[in-house]
Amino acid sequence: MPATEAEPEAEAVLTVTGLEAGYHGIPVVRGLDLQVRAGEVVALLGSNGAGKTTTLMTVAGLLAPLGGSISFDGESIGGVAAHRLARRGLSLVPEDRALFAELTVRENLRLARAKTGSERDVLDLLPELTKCLDRKAGLLSGGEQQMLAVGRALVTRPKLLVVDEMSLGLAPVVVERLLPVLRRVAVGFGTGVLVVEQHVTLALDVAERAYVLAHGRLVLSGTAAQLRDQPDLLTASYLGDAVRAAPST
Amino acid sequence: MTSYVLFLLLGLGAGSVYSLLGLGMVLKYRSTGVVDFAQGAIAMWGAYVFLRLRLTGKLELPWFALPHEISLGTGMAIVPALLITLVYGTVLGLVVFFLVYRPLLRAAPLTKVCASVGVTLFFEAVAVLNFGTTATSAPPVLPSKAFVISGVVIPGDRIWIAGIVVAIAVALTVTFRYTRFGLATRAGAENEMGAALIGLSATRIAARNWVLATLLATLSGVLITPISSLDPTSYTLFVVPALGAVLIGRFESFWITTAAGLGLGIVQSELVKLQTVFTWLPQQGLSDGVPFLIILVTMSLAAKRLGARGATGTLRNPSLGRPTRPGATALLAFAVGVVVLVALHGSLRAAFMASIVTVCLALGLVVLTGYVGQVSLAQMSFAGFGAFVLSHLGHSVGMPFFLALLISALSAVPLGILMGLPALRVRGVNLAVVTLAAAAAMDALVFSSVKFTGGLGGRKIGSPELFGLDLGIAKGNSYPRVVFGVMLLVVVIGAGYCVARLRTSATGRMLVAVRSNERAASAVGIRVAPVKLYVFALSAFLSGLGGGLLAYEQSSVSSSTFTAQASLSLLALVYVAGVGRIAGAVVAGIMFASDGLFVSFLDKTLHVGQYQTVVAGIALALTAIQNPDGVASNMAGERGPGPRVAALRDRIIPRRHRPVVLDVPGQDGAFVEDVAGPTPVSRA
Numbered sequence: 001m002p003a004t005e006a007e008p009e010a011e012a013v014l015t016v017t018g019l020e021a022g023y024h025g026i027p028v029v030r031g032l033d034l035q036v037r038a039g040e041v042v043a044l045l046g047s048n049g050a051g052k053t054t055t056l057m058t059v060a061g062l063l064a065p066l067g068g069s070i071s072f073d074g075e076s077i078g079g080v081a082a083h084r085l086a087r088r089g090l091s092l093v094p095e096d097r098a099l100f101a102e103l104t105v106r107e108n109l110r111l112a113r114a115k116t117g118s119e120r121d122v123l124d125l126l127p128e129l130t131k132c133l134d135r136k137a138g139l140l141s142g143g144e145q146q147m148l149a150v151g152r153a154l155v156t157r158p159k160l161l162v163v164d165e166m167s168l169g170l171a172p173v174v175v176e177r178l179l180p181v182l183r184r185v186a187v188g189f190g191t192g193v194l195v196v197e198q199h200v201t202l203a204l205d206v207a208e209r210a211y212v213l214a215h216g217r218l219v220l221s222g223t224a225a226q227l228r229d230q231p232d233l234l235t236a237s238y239l240g241d242a243v244r245a246a247p248s249t
Numbered sequence: 250m251t252s253y254v255l256f257l258l259l260g261l262g263a264g265s266v267y268s269l270l271g272l273g274m275v276l277k278y279r280s281t282g283v284v285d286f287a288q289g290a291i292a293m294w295g296a297y298v299f300l301r302l303r304l305t306g307k308l309e310l311p312w313f314a315l316p317h318e319i320s321l322g323t324g325m326a327i328v329p330a331l332l333i334t335l336v337y338g339t340v341l342g343l344v345v346f347f348l349v350y351r352p353l354l355r356a357a358p359l360t361k362v363c364a365s366v367g368v369t370l371f372f373e374a375v376a377v378l379n380f381g382t383t384a385t386s387a388p389p390v391l392p393s394k395a396f397v398i399s400g401v402v403i404p405g406d407r408i409w410i411a412g413i414v415v416a417i418a419v420a421l422t423v424t425f426r427y428t429r430f431g432l433a434t435r436a437g438a439e440n441e442m443g444a445a446l447i448g449l450s451a452t453r454i455a456a457r458n459w460v461l462a463t464l465l466a467t468l469s470g471v472l473i474t475p476i477s478s479l480d481p482t483s484y485t486l487f488v489v490p491a492l493g494a495v496l497i498g499r500f501e502s503f504w505i506t507t508a509a510g511l512g513l514g515i516v517q518s519e520l521v522k523l524q525t526v527f528t529w530l531p532q533q534g535l536s537d538g539v540p541f542l543i544i545l546v547t548m549s550l551a552a553k554r555l556g557a558r559g560a561t562g563t564l565r566n567p568s569l570g571r572p573t574r575p576g577a578t579a580l581l582a583f584a585v586g587v588v589v590l591v592a593l594h595g596s597l598r599a600a601f602m603a604s605i606v607t608v609c610l611a612l613g614l615v616v617l618t619g620y621v622g623q624v625s626l627a628q629m630s631f632a633g634f635g636a637f638v639l640s641h642l643g644h645s646v647g648m649p650f651f652l653a654l655l656i657s658a659l660s661a662v663p664l665g666i667l668m669g670l671p672a673l674r675v676r677g678v679n680l681a682v683v684t685l686a687a688a689a690a691m692d693a694l695v696f697s698s699v700k701f702t703g704g705l706g707g708r709k710i711g712s713p714e715l716f717g718l719d720l721g722i723a724k725g726n727s728y729p730r731v732v733f734g735v736m737l738l739v740v741v742i743g744a745g746y747c748v749a750r751l752r753t754s755a756t757g758r759m760l761v762a763v764r765s766n767e768r769a770a771s772a773v774g775i776r777v778a779p780v781k782l783y784v785f786a787l788s789a790f791l792s793g794l795g796g797g798l799l800a801y802e803q804s805s806v807s808s809s810t811f812t813a814q815a816s817l818s819l820l821a822l823v824y825v826a827g828v829g830r831i832a833g834a835v836v837a838g839i840m841f842a843s844d845g846l847f848v849s850f851l852d853k854t855l856h857v858g859q860y861q862t863v864v865a866g867i868a869l870a871l872t873a874i875q876n877p878d879g880v881a882s883n884m885a886g887e888r889g890p891g892p893r894v895a896a897l898r899d900r901i902i903p904r905r906h907r908p909v910v911l912d913v914p915g916q917d918g919a920f921v922e923d924v925a926g927p928t929p930v931s932r933a
Contacts, residue, residue, distance in 0.1 A: 062442065086448035098443030100436040111432045112447035156447055 010037040013073055013160045013192035014059065014090075020067030021051070021058035022216075027066050028054045029216045036160060036192040041182055043203040043224070044196045046213035047238050052196040053095060055213070056164050059194070060092035061085040073159055091158035095165045097149040101138030105129055105148055108137050113155045122151045125181060125188070143174035150178070154185060161185060163195045167202070175199060179206045204228045212237040251401045256522040257515050258403055261411040262476045263490075264514020268414045268507040269469035270491035271498065272421060273462035278500045279425075280434050280458030283350055283361040284678050286488055286817060287368035288466050291341070293484035294372050295467030296474045297380055298337055300387050302330040311341070313378045313863055327390055334467055342463025346456050349870050354455065356877045357567070358678050359624065359824050366821035367870030369485055374862035376481035384483075387474035410472050411511065417465070418507035425503070434458055489689045489813060490514075493544040496682045513540045531694070538693030541686040548683050549671040566622050566764055568882045570830030573895060575749035577902040579742050586742070590734040599729045600849035602722070605737045606802050607845055608838035610795035611823040612741075612748055612831070617788035618820070619829040620752065622764035623672050623781065624681040626816045627688035628792045631661040631668075633811025634691075635793025636800040637701055640708040650713030650720060650801075654740070658793035665789020669782040688813035696808035707807025710800045722802055737798060744791060745831055751787075752831075760784060818843075825872045827881025832891070836881050841869075 014036040022028040029051035036042045044052050057063040059070060061082035070078050072090055082092075100108055109119045109129075123130050126147045132140060137148055146166060153161055163182065167175040179197075183206050186193045197203035204210060204224040212220040212227075212234070220227070220237035227234055270288050277285045294311060301309050301318075303326075308319040321333070349368060353361050391409040395402050425431035437444040437451040444451050470484070477483070490513050498506030520536040572578065586605070593601055610632055617623050639657035642648060671683045696702050712721025713736065722733040751757045762770040763780050771777050800806040822841045827833025840847045843865055851857050857864055876883055885891035 060446070062445070081450070082442075082445035083448050083450045086446055092446050094442065094446065098440050098446055100439050100443055102439050103432065103436060107432055108436075111429065111436055111449075152447060 010039055011074075012037050014194065015071045016055075016059065016068070017071075018068035019055065019058065019065060019070065021054050021063060021065050023054075023063070025066065027216065029058070029213070032068070032213070032216075032218055034194075034211055034218075036194045038159070038192050039186050039190045040209065041186045041193040041195060041207045043207035043210040044194060044213065045200055045203060045210055045238075049215075050213040051216040052213055053164055054216075056092065056162050056194070056196055057094075060090060060094075060162055062092070086156060089157065089159035091153040091156050091161050093149045093153045093161070093163045093166070095168060097145055099137040099145060099149055099152070102136060104134050104136055105140070106133040108148060108152050109155050112152045119151075119155055121188075122154045125154070125184060126151050142170050143178070146170060146174070146178060147181075150181065154189075154191075157189075158191055160192045160194065163193065165196055165198065167197060167199045175202060179203070182206055200234065201228075214238065253519065253522060254401050255404075256518045258401075258407050260515035260518025261407040261511060262404075262514065263517060264511035265407075265410040265414045266469055266473045266477070266487055266510075267491045267494050267513050268418070268510030269465055269472070270487055271494040271506040271510045272414075272417060272503055273465035273469070274488075274491060274495050275498060275500060275503060275506050276421070276458050276462040276465065278495070279438055280462075281350060281354060281361075281455045282358060282438065283353075283365065284358065284492075284500075284681070285365045285462075286362065286492075287345075287365045287372065287485075288462070288491065289485040289488035290369040290372040291345075291463055291466040292470035292473065292487070293376060293479070293481060294341070294470070295334060295338055296387075296470030296479050296484065297376060298467075299330055299334040299471045300385065300474060300479065302333055303327070303388065308333065308337070309379065311372065311375055313375050313860065317379055331390075331471060334471060335464060338464045338467030339460050341467075342460035343456065345463070346459040349874070350459065351452065351456070352874045353877070354452065356873075359567075359618075359681075359820075359828075360873050360877045362678075362681070363821040363824050363873040364870045366817055367866045367868075367873060369866070370818070370862055370869065371866030373481050373485055374860075374866055378859060378863065380481065382480060382482075384478040384480040386478045389475045390471060391475070393475070406475065410476070413472070414507055414511070418503045421503040430457070486814065489685060490517075490540060492682050493541065493686055496544060496548055496679065496686075500678070516540050516543070531698075533699070534693035534697035538690045538697075541690035541693065544686040545671070545683060545690060548679070548686070549674060567619060567824070567827070567829040568878050569619065569761065570752070570827075570832060570881070570885060572749035572752055572831060574898070574902075574904070575746050575753075577898055578749070579746040581898050581901060582745075583738055583742050586738040587731075587735060590731050590738070595729075597846065597849060597853065598731075598734065599722075600844060601839075601846045602729055602734050602737055602802055604838040604842055604845035605734070605741050606795060606798045606838075607819075607822075607842040608834050609741045609744055609798055610792055610819060611826070611834035611837040612744055613788040613791035613795065614820060614823045614828055615831060615834050616748060616751070616760075616791065617784055618824070619833070620757065620760045620764060621781065621784045623669075623784065624677070624684065624820070625668065625785075625788065626681055626685040626813065626820060627668055627691065628788070628819055629796075629811045629816040630688045630691040630696075630813070631664055631789040631792035632796030632799065633696060633806075633808065634664055635661045635796035636710075636806040636811070637696075637708065638793075639797045639800050640703075640710050640806050649715055650736075651715070651740075654713070654794065654797045657797045658790050661789040661793030661796070662786045665785045665787075665792075666782050668789070669785030672781050672785065673778050685813055685817070688816050692808070692812055696811060702806075702808045705807070707805050707809075709805050710803075712804075713801050722804060733801070737802070740794070740798060744794060745834070748791075749831055756783075821869060821873075825869060825876065825879060827876075827879025827884075829879065830881045830885065832884065833879050833881035836884070840880070 012035050016032055016034040019032040020027045020030055032055060044055065046052050054063065058065050061080050065078045069076055077085060113119060128144060129147055129151055132144060137145065140148060166178055179202050182193050182195060185191050195203065195207065204227055207224045209223050210227050211218055214237060220233065270292060274285055274288050277283050298309050301307050304324050306320060306322040306324050308321055310317045345368060349364050353364055389406060391406045393406040395404050425435065433449050433454050437449055437454040441451040491510065494506050494510035494513055497509035517536040517540055520539055524530050524532060524535060589601055590598060610628065613628055617625055635657040638660040639653055642653040642656060668684060668687055672680055675683055702708065712719050714720065720732055720736045722729050724730060759775050759780055762775055763777055767777050823833060823837045826837035826841055838845055842848065848861065852861060872880065883889050
């Protein structure tokens with residue numbers, strides 16, 4: 001799918017400036033600057049332990065930031081509890097999906113549904129869920145669970161959807177089916193999407209822009225097209241090369 | 250036939266109480282994972298509030314010493330009194346939740362149980378202080394007019410109360426299945442992070458459920474009083490049958506819990522009738538005991554159906570100690586113990602002796618709950634059994650005390666193994682409740698036997714003798730005698746030494762392996778079932794030993810010492826003190842035991858006197874919140890006194906082993922292999 005540039009004037013839903021994030025006061029992510037605009041998909045890439053998940057957890061309010069600022073929808077949100085952020089329209093799909101295994105698919109969706117939202121358009125987007133609406137979430141296959149996790153995040157009508165490692169533990173064919181859904185979410189609902197992904201080529205197919213983290217620092221950023229065209233640069237950045245923006249080709 | 254129907258209907262009263270309390274407990278468990286033993290105490294408090302409002306128009310506040318009554322005029326009618334009581338219940342639920350359970354939401358289940366025992370003690374003690382211990386009867390709340398249908402007299406109030414219970418159960422079932430609130434509660438309990446990610450606050454959901462459950466407790470208090478007279482302690486005991494119903498409902502189903510509660514009440518009532526028909530039936534304890542036997546047996550057999558939260562992995566294990574140099578520690582402890590015995594006099598010396606006995610009882614839990622992670626709420630039943638066996642042995646003249654003590658301790662072992670059987674199939678909180686049922690059955694069936702326990706007055710115990718030497722706690726005017734204390738020290742420190750050696754032995758490693766992961770343990774060739782039975786047997790032995798010592802210490806033995814409540818308190822004390830360590834047992838005995846050294850000292854210096862139980866309740870809940878892993882774990886930490894005490898011990902009794910000096914070529918220093926790890930030393 002060709003990546004299209006988001007309108008330059010589209011407003012930023014998420015602006016992260018100089019973020020320091022980590023555990024027990026020890027920073028893992030240092031000095032991260034990042035922006036996600038409404039209606040665009042942004043990929044956060046990097047090798048294991050680069051600080052991608054820590055960044056997402058901090059953005060979603062599950063970890064308190066150690067420094068820097070996070071602004072969501074024009075308001076500073078550093079340290080705001082996760083459930084308040086979720087109500088304000090920031091929805092995280094965590095790595096372990098955090099589904100309610102004992103509730104059915106329908107109940108999972110109904111519980112998350114925003115007052116104005118409906119399950120209908122989400123089911124249109126993820127028609128596979130329609131046939132297992134009355135099955136307990138714990139009994140679904142990995143791919144179906146991931147769809148439900150995304151679906152459950154979408155029924156909250158988020159302004160920003162944050163997805164961690166969507167491809168984890170899933171067959172490539174399922175991943176190829178799922179990742180483009182994010183693109184349609186961004187275009188169809190005008191949602192900003194920030195996605196962490198190990199599967200670099202797939203992520204760059206779906207995303208408009210990407211950031212690469214190594215050892216907790218931003219080492220490369222640019223449009224997906226730029227990064228796709230310069231695999232050597234991408235490899236170098238994975239290995240922790242210096243901070244720079246990808247030169248345009 | 251009609252009289253059987255009448256007894257059935259009468260049983261609905263008690264059954265409704267169990268169901269109502271049980272429903273509240275299911276609600277609390279499903280939303281917060283707390284098995285709230287304080288539900289009965291809250292019901293009792295609610296009953297007092299309602300009763301005082303009706304009779305005197307005064308609103309009772311749950312504290313003591315300060316003014317605790319607000320006058321709202323003269324006696325009230327039922328409706329306004331009920332409304333005020335329910336509002337009161339709402340506030341009470343919120344306060345208790347945010348003060349006690351909110352800080353413990355992520356704590357281990359047993360820590361929560363300890364806090365709930367603290368809450369129970371608090372309310373019981375405040376009620377005793379403010380209302381006295383005399384039972385009060387209350388005017389009827391529900392229409393009590395009896396009506397007759399085809400010759401059967403039907404007591405109206407029983408039908409009403411049962412109807413209310415069923416209606417509440419239906420309402421709860423529907424709410425949990427079909428409303429957003431119910432869905433949110435189920436979701437929040439299952440996956441707190443998932444709930445937060447869709448905008449639900451798990452804390453808020455838990456708080457709402459807690460309030461709802463507190464309202465149920467209050468309501469049950471209000472409804473019970475006209476049926477069963479009100480006093481501070483008996484209501485808290487309703488928790489035991491209620492828990493039985495909850496267990497049958499698997500901590501999950503409202504309507505099964507309700508049916509089980511009603512069923513229990515009916516069975517108890519019919520047993521009373523049967524006792525009048527078949528006079529050969531035991532006349533004591535039958536109606537109280539049999540339902541628990543039923544619970545015990547069905548739960549052990551139907552264990553596969555048990556599941557929910559308590560099933561696997563939810564019992565987070567407390568941290569374990571690893572004793573170093575048990576021999577030297579035991580010697581030193583003995584020396585310190587003798588010095589303390591000689592230095593103290595009168596009531597403080599007696600309190601120190603009580604502490605030593607508690608240490609022995611606590612050791613049983615260290616082995617069982619600490620080392621193998623099995624929960625038992627029947628430890629005092631083992632102790633009681635041992636003590637009563639000792640009281641019977643004492644009459645056979647000439648038996649050296651240690652032999653009598655050994656036999657009495659051994660007599661508890663078969664009971665321990667019996668209790669271990671359910672543990673082969675049930676885990677965690679479910680096991681706790683099953684053992685509680687067993688303890689309640691023991692209370693009702695064994696300890697109520699006048700022949701075995703001597704009835705209310707209990708049985709006298711002769712002085713321990715060794716080759717003609719009287720080691721008793723009292724002789725003539727001298728009480729308490731040092732020689733008795735020395736005997737206690739020898740026995741208990743000996744037991745502690747054995748436990749320490751067990752912990753570091755190959756068997757000890759097997760125990761800890763089973764605690765960590767039963768499947769992994771069997772994968773490396775450990776047979777889990779025998780290990781569990783072994784540890785239950787050992788724990789029962791230590792408890793029996795403690796029971797025997799307790800009997801010697803008190804010179805008599807009475808069944809009121811060994812109730813299920815006492816077992817619950819013991820577990821709470823030892824858990825908060827640090828159940829994974831022998832030091833925890835010592836802390837429990839010296840610091841926490843209600844008749845122990847520290848509490849008696851406080852009593853003597855600060856004159857806590859009548860407030861002792863209230864303070865104990867608050868202290869227990871606070872300690873559980875502050876030290877979720879036990880006081881002894883904190884003490885053993887780097888900043889605690891543990892390492893310093895160990896260093897002092899090593900200075901007084903230096904290590905005698907020869908260091909192995911490893912010569913490392915090319916290095917300036919050699920390394921000495923030591924228990925504490927390699928230490929560089931300079932080459933001689």
